[in-house]
Amino acid sequence: MLQEYSTELEKINSVFGIIEANRILEIKNEMALYGNSYFLENNHYNNDYYNFDILKENKSIESIFIVATPSPFYILRVKHNENIIDIKIPPIYGNRSDILENIKNITGKIFIKYGFSTYPVILPKKILAIYSGLAQYGNNGLVFVKGMGSYCRLTAFASDFRSNNYTWLKPEMMKSCKSCGKCVKNCPSKALKNGTPWVNINKCIVEFNEQDGKFPNWLNDEWHNCLIGCIKCQEICPHNKKEWKTIIIPIEYSEIEEIINSNNFTNLSEYSKKLLIDLNLDRYYSKIKRNIKYLLGI
């Protein structure tokens, strides 16, 4: 079954890893050990985001699968007063629903064919990918998958499928990070440190511009670089240099003005609504409305 699953995933340029389900308790303990200050995935953990009790709730679970799929970097290209303005959207945000749908279809087809069930999970996907050998950490705290760099989306699920051959690798940073450090230098808020994949979440821009509310005073207006999130430690990385990963969408400046001046998402024109929905950004509407002003300095 695994070979067939791999072949089907290859058709959407995806790869997968697998870990023995009961090892998620080791991940839980490790995350608790590191506390809440330096690990992006821990931030959710503190809000009881992850469910490590799935093994108690469903005794038939044997394996956790983790799938990596390339995720493009989008640019909204706007012409304004004879200038070209590129509004960046980092990978992961853009094609979320397409990826989920594709993986769901392929997984459903293959697992059912062989008589296995699959179950949704809420687990720290980056760590799963690393322990499964699918990915390695970069110095920027992101996971890098061969052939995709960090421009990838991870999807995890559980199954009653049992393998004879599980992988469990100690997390390591990519060897190339040792002599590079470009992401550390390029981080505007100094949230990264040479030689460690831990990100200081109290300084990372993503932690602020994905939330509603005012930005803290120390966050310099000029550090904003994306419609949502931040691309600085990814776009500089030599592992992310393939051009096919960038999709440019031309839009009118009037559409930007419309979003800024709107009161709520439902009042937007059908065109603007579709633009945000197609990019899976409708759930970030209120943040985007605020972030654009910072990005354009208006």
Ligand code: SF4
């Ligand atoms: S920019 Fe350099 S140091 Fe940072 S993740 Fe990429 S290879 Fe590693």
Ligand code: SF4
């Ligand atoms: S996402 Fe931005 S702020 Fe966060 S570590 Fe990377 S460069 Fe720094």
